[in-house]
Structures are given as structure tokens and as C-alpha cells.
Amino acid sequence: xxxxxxxxxxxxxxxxxxxxxxxxxxxxxxxxxxxxxxxxxxxxxxxxxxxxxxxxxxxxxxxxxxxxxxxxxxxxxxxxxxxxxxxxxxxxxxxxxxxxxxxxxxxxxxxxxxxxxxxxxxxxxxxxxxxxxxxxxxxxxxxxxxxxxxxxxxxxxxxxxxxxxxxxxxxxxxxxxxxxxxxxxxxxxxxxxxxxxxxxxxxxxxxxxxxxxxxxxxxxxxxxxxxxxxxxxxxxxxxxxxxxxxxxxxxxxxxxxxxxxxxxxxxxxxxxxxxxxxxxxxxxxxxxxxxxxxxxxxxxxxxxxxxxxxxxxxxxxxxxxxxxxxxxxxxxxxxxxxxxxxxxxxxxxxxxxxxxxxxxxxxxxxxxxxxxxxxxxxxxxxxxxxxxxxxxxxxxxxxxxxxxxxxxxxxxxxxxxxxxxxxxxxxxxxxxxxxxxxxxxxxxxxxxxxxxxxxxxxxxxxxxxxxxxxxxxxxxxxxxxxxxxxxxxxxxxxxxxxxxxxxxxxx
Amino acid sequence: xxxxxxxxxxxxxxxxxxxxxxxxxxxxxxxxxxxxxxxxxxxxxxxxxxxxxxxxxxxxxxxxxxxxxxxxxxxxxxxxxxxxxxxxxxxxxxxxxxxxxxxxxxxxxxxxxxxxxxxxxxxxxxxxxxxxxxx
Numbered sequence: 001x002x003x004x005x006x007x008x009x010x011x012x013x014x015x016x017x018x019x020x021x022x023x024x025x026x027x028x029x030x031x032x033x034x035x036x037x038x039x040x041x042x043x044x045x046x047x048x049x050x051x052x053x054x055x056x057x058x059x060x061x062x063x064x065x066x067x068x069x070x071x072x073x074x075x076x077x078x079x080x081x082x083x084x085x086x087x088x089x090x091x092x093x094x095x096x097x098x099x100x101x102x103x104x105x106x107x108x109x110x111x112x113x114x115x116x117x118x119x120x121x122x123x124x125x126x127x128x129x130x131x132x133x134x135x136x137x138x139x140x141x142x143x144x145x146x147x148x149x150x151x152x153x154x155x156x157x158x159x160x161x162x163x164x165x166x167x168x169x170x171x172x173x174x175x176x177x178x179x180x181x182x183x184x185x186x187x188x189x190x191x192x193x194x195x196x197x198x199x200x201x202x203x204x205x206x207x208x209x210x211x212x213x214x215x216x217x218x219x220x221x222x223x224x225x226x227x228x229x230x231x232x233x234x235x236x237x238x239x240x241x242x243x244x245x246x247x248x249x250x251x252x253x254x255x256x257x258x259x260x261x262x263x264x265x266x267x268x269x270x271x272x273x274x275x276x277x278x279x280x281x282x283x284x285x286x287x288x289x290x291x292x293x294x295x296x297x298x299x300x301x302x303x304x305x306x307x308x309x310x311x312x313x314x315x316x317x318x319x320x321x322x323x324x325x326x327x328x329x330x331x332x333x334x335x336x337x338x339x340x341x342x343x344x345x346x347x348x349x350x351x352x353x354x355x356x357x358x359x360x361x362x363x364x365x366x367x368x369x370x371x372x373x374x375x376x377x378x379x380x381x382x383x384x385x386x387x388x389x390x391x392x393x394x395x396x397x398x399x400x401x402x403x404x405x406x407x408x409x410x411x412x413x414x415x416x417x418x419x420x421x422x423x424x425x426x427x428x429x430x431x432x433x434x435x436x437x438x439x440x441x442x443x444x445x446x447x448x449x450x451x452x453x454x455x456x457x458x459x460x461x462x463x464x465x466x467x468x469x470x471x472x473x474x475x476x477x478x479x480x481x482x483x484x485x486x487x488x489x490x491x492x493x494x495x496x497x498x499x500x501x502x503x504x505x506x507x
Numbered sequence: 508x509x510x511x512x513x514x515x516x517x518x519x520x521x522x523x524x525x526x527x528x529x530x531x532x533x534x535x536x537x538x539x540x541x542x543x544x545x546x547x548x549x550x551x552x553x554x555x556x557x558x559x560x561x562x563x564x565x566x567x568x569x570x571x572x573x574x575x576x577x578x579x580x581x582x583x584x585x586x587x588x589x590x591x592x593x594x595x596x597x598x599x600x601x602x603x604x605x606x607x608x609x610x611x612x613x614x615x616x617x618x619x620x621x622x623x624x625x626x627x628x629x630x631x632x633x634x635x636x637x638x639x640x641x642x
Contacts, residue, residue, distance in 0.1 A: 348613025
């Protein structure tokens with residue numbers, strides 16, 4: 001339908017700068033050590049900008065700016081903070097197409113996704129937290145006629161946030177919105193695979209925020225992420241990524257006695273009960289699409305429905321239909337709005353996915369579709385594309401237990417409700433799950449029995465603001481997307497007030 | 508290919524190897540960061556891949572398994588021990604697997620020390636039917 005012009009060509013909605021600095025204290029600031037690294041677009045596999053390679057010195061400068069801004073921002077009224085967040089939301093809406101091109105170029109994802117999901121969700125996220133902070137009440141208790149306790153929600157101060165590369169702008173917003181709403185100043189470290197799109201957003205909203213309230217330092221995890229996470233100048237650290245790094249983050253947090261919230265991924269089961277196929281109607285069509293959603297965002301979603309569990313009576317027919325459905329997925333130029341499957345975010349992601357396809361084959365899983373790197377020809381030839389892939393096997397295979405983070409689904413059958421729940425829960429993780437059934441009672445019970453923080457019932461991959469999101473088990477700690485998230489960025493002040501003039505009688 | 512020492516009690520065969528490229532990279536990283544170790548990460552984003560940290564950074568616990576260890580020094584007079592760890596809960600699903608630590612071009616993150624080199628450690632696996640081949 002529409003093919004957006006590639007950045008660097010005439011008619012492109014965005015011309016990237018050749019070099020991006022850090023955003024510190026409301027200004028572009030060069031890295032202290034003067035080093036830069038290349039940002040490569042997964043669309044073509046070629047570099048398109050150089051980005052400041054941050055080190056501990058830059059993190060210190062960002063913390064200085066944040067500490068300078070935090071007191072005033074923390075005392076700004078919730079009305080005014082909400083106004084700022086709403087203004088940011090408007091800017092995102094007004095620049096949606098340009099930001100979508102930037103996001104696709106940095107991450108490789110099919111542009112229909114930032115246009116229709118990532119960016120509208122990002123704008124709405126700011127609006128949600130603008131409302132949430134306005135409507136957040138404190139409380140009070142009258143202890144007796146002379147003493148009352150008042151509970152206030154106060155900001156933590158300065159917080160650190162380390163975000164992943166799979167939804168660069170949206171993942172930044174999921175963390176920024178509650179932190180800013182709650183009155184904190186932030187030092188944010190984007191992923192080194194996707195360091196630029198968030199800076200494109202900062203170029204647009206930099207003026208709306210008081211200087212130093214949001215600071216962005218790019219760089220490698222070991223050089224910039226570690227100084228931030230281990231700093232004793234942050235009152236909280238938030239992280240989305242993998243389990244080993246999550247443990248390190250918790251370690252650093254424990255050394256500084258600060259709270260940490262983590263989202264560490266999953267191996268989410270998508271459970272299809274046999275009644276789904278009672279009719280071949282719109283709902284069956286929706287369930288089929290639900291299966292194919294393993295390819296959404298190229299499978300680079302922590303909640304990728306990467307295990308499909310299909311009830312035995314409908315296994316062959318449902319799977320047969322699903323294979324055909326997946327075969328029709330359109331893989332191509334990520335800047336084309338017709339494209340459904342774009343590029344994986346980096347070469348090492350592509351290699352990892354291919355290594356899991358190899359493990360699957362070695363383990364005796366049956367390859368039903370795909371299984372190979374895709375060469376899309378022309379300019380896209382060196383881009384990081386892999387075919388949507390379907391394997392069939394059993395739940396103890398590594399293919400079923402490890403997060404592949406690509407458009408690969410592992411399919412198995414189950415025999416009755418108890419077997420479904422048992423297989424669904426036989427995983428180290430508990431982030432997402434899907435339950436599909438026309439029977440509301442079955443769907444409800446399964447939703448409550450599956451040990452995951454987000455269970456989609458008769459849908460998948462919806463992330464409306466207000467729906468709490470986070471993990472059970474090794475998928476992490478804490479919740480985002482709901483006013484619950486404010487509690488991760490606030491501390492309670494209790495004012496215990498005496499209205500009596502009488503001494504206690506102790507001394 | 509450089510096989511590790513056997514570190515699991517009762518076993519007699521190496522579980523993890525370094526490819527030639529990985530060995531060269533670990534030696535180079537040692538000169539920058541000092542003694543190093545690996546922990547295999549699960550989870551999303553840069554997970555399902557080994558992370559390489561300076562010794563002492565990442566605290567292993569009673570719930571981690573030491574899969575193997577190498578002495579990567581090329582000089583016999585020097586000792587450069589490198590350990591490879593994995594969480595026990597993950598090991599339960601991997602115990603029928605021989606791992607090779609390899610290197611690819613990449614931009615992996617987390618706090619693994621090779622990322623600024625434009626490289627990323629990656630696991631290649633050889634599957635057995637069970638954990639018995641290592642005994």
C-alpha cells in the first residue's frame with residue numbers, strides 16, 4: 001500500500017544526523033571520552049549514524065543533571081506534571097509517521113507495527129499516567145481525637161532505567177511515564193542495538209520537559225549500563241532484558257539497598273482448546289491469527305506465544321490451517337505497510353535464532369514451515385531476515401524451554417484440561433500466556449491456573465495502558481502499564497500529627 | 508575447539524568447549540578486563556546466550572552449576588582460569604547437551620564484556636539423548 005522512503009533518500013520523512021550525542025541537562029552533550037559507535041540498520045545491515053559511546057563519566061554528568069532537576073520536578077504539582085505528559089503524548093501523535101520510520105530503521109520491524117501499535121500505545125501511555133497521577137489519593141487515619149496519620153506518595157528522587165531494543169520507543173515510555181508522573185528525574189540508558197530512535201523523540205520533546213528531568217546516555221552495557229545500575233546515586237533501578245543481567249541488576253541494587261523491578265522474558269504458551277474449532281467462523285479465524293502472532297514483531301517480544309498447545313481432537317486440522325495461515329505471512333521491506341514480518345534487530349540475534357533452529361532439528365523436532373534465513377534481494381540482501389518457522393515436538397525439548405526471540409513457534413498437543421495446564425506451567429518463566437476457548441468457565445479457570453502475570457483470554461498481544469503487566473517466576477519482579485507501577489516509583493511519607501498540647505508523661 | 512575440564516562430580520566427559528575464535532577473544536578480553544567467567548543467560552532480548560563478566564562481578568550461588576572450566580593461558584608458567592556457569596533450573600533442561608561457546612559479529616548487550624568489540628558470544632549445541640554421555 002504505502003512504501004515509506006528510506007532515510008537518506010529524497011522524500012524520506014526523516015534525515016538522521018550523522019552523529020548523535022547524549023541528552024543531558026536539556027542539551028546535547030558529547031561523550032567525555034570522545035568515543036562513538038556505529039548504529040546499524042537491520043533493514044540493510046549497513047551503518048546509518050554514529051552514536052555517543054557513554055562511559056561512567058557521562059553517567060555521572062547525567063546523574064548530576066538529574067539531581068539538580070529532581071527537587072523542583074518532585075514538588076511540581078500533579079496537575080502540571082500531567083500537563084507535561086499530555087503535551088508529550090500530543091507530540092508523539094503529531095509525529096507518528098516520522099517516528100515510525102525512525103523506529104523501523106533502527107530496529108528493523110515492519111512499519112505497520114510502530115504506526116498502529118508502538119506509537120499510539122506510547123502516546124496513550126503518557127495520557128494514562130497523566131490521569132493516574134491526578135487521581136492518585138493519599139489517605140489518612142484518625143488515631144484518636146488528638147492524633148491523625150497522613151500518608152503521602154512522594155517521589156523517590158533520581159531513578160535509573162535500562163531498556164531493551166525490541167520496542168525502543170515504547171519500552172522507554174513504559175518506564176518513563178510512571179517515573180515522570182510520580183515526580184522523579186530519570187537517567188535512561190537505551191539498548192546499544194537501537195540507540196537512536198529515542199533520541200529522535202527527545203529532539204521533539206526536549207523543550208517540553210524541564211532540563212535534567214530526562215537524561216539519555218547511550219553506550220555499551222559494560223561501559224554505561226553498569227555504572228548506572230551500580231550507582232549509589234539512584235534510588236531505584238528498572239530493567240527489561242535477560243535473566244543473567246537481571247540477576248546482576250539485583251546484585252547491584254542490593255549493594256545500594258534500592259528497589260529493582262525487572263522484566264526478564266518468557267516462553268509463553270498459547271493454549272487452544274478443542275471447542276475453538278466447533279465452528280469455522282470469525283472466532284476460529286481469530287484463533288488462527290492468535291497462533292500466527294508468534295511472528296508479530298519478528299518474534300522479538302518477551303511475551304511471544306512461542307509454544308502453541310493444541311488439544312488433541314483438533315490438532316491436525318487446526319495446525320494444518322495454522323501452517324497455511326503462517327505461510328501467507330508477508331515478509332519484505334520493513335518500510336512497506338503491507339509487510340508483516342520485517343528484519344531481526346541485529347546479526348547476533350539472527351545467528352542465535354538460526355542456532356535454535358539447528359538445536360530443534362537435532363532434538364528431533366519436526367520442521368513444518370520455514371527454518372531458514374531469508375534473502376530478500378537487492379538492498380535488503382544483507383539485512384537480518386529469517387523465515388517464520390514452525391516446529392512440532394514435546395515440551396521438554398530446549399526449543400520449548402528457551403526463549404528464541406525470533407519468529408519460531410514450537411507446537412505440541414495436549415490431552416484434556418489438566419494436561420494443558422501442566423504443560424503450560426512446565427517452564428521456568430511466567431510472563432505471558434494465551435487461552436482460547438468458547439467456554440467462558442474453562443477459559444476463566446485456565447487463566448487462573450496458568451502461572452503467568454498476563455494471560456490473554458481469546459486474544460493475544462494487546463497492551464492497553466491500564467492492564468497490569470509483569471512476570472511470575474523467573475520472568476521478573478514488578479508490574480508496569482497500570483497505576484500499580486506508580487508504587488514502584490514512589491515512597492510513602494507518613495506524617496503522624498498530634499493536635500494535643502499535653503505532654504506524654506514519660507519524662 | 509578447546510574442551511573444558513570436567514567439573515561435575517561423577518562425570519567423566521567435558522560438557523562445554525570454546526571454539527578457536529572464542530578462545531582467542533577471551534584471551535584478548537582478559538588483557539583488558541582481567542580474569543573472566545561465563546554465566547549462561549535465559550530470557551528475552553540478549554538471553555539464551557552466554558554472558559562474560561570479570562570474576563567477582565556476578566555472584567554465583569548454590570543454585571548455579573559449574574559446567575566446566577578452562578585454563579586459557581597459552582604459556583604453561585601462567586594460570587588463566589575461566590569458569591562456565593549456568594543456573595540449576597536451566598541446567599535441568601540442558602543436561603543432555605554439549606555446548607560450544609562460539610563468537611559472531613554482533614551488538615549484544617547486557618553487561619557482557621565483548622559487546623564493544625562488535626562481537627557476541629553464542630552457544631552452539633550438540634544434543635545427546637540423555638545426560639549419560641557425560642558420565
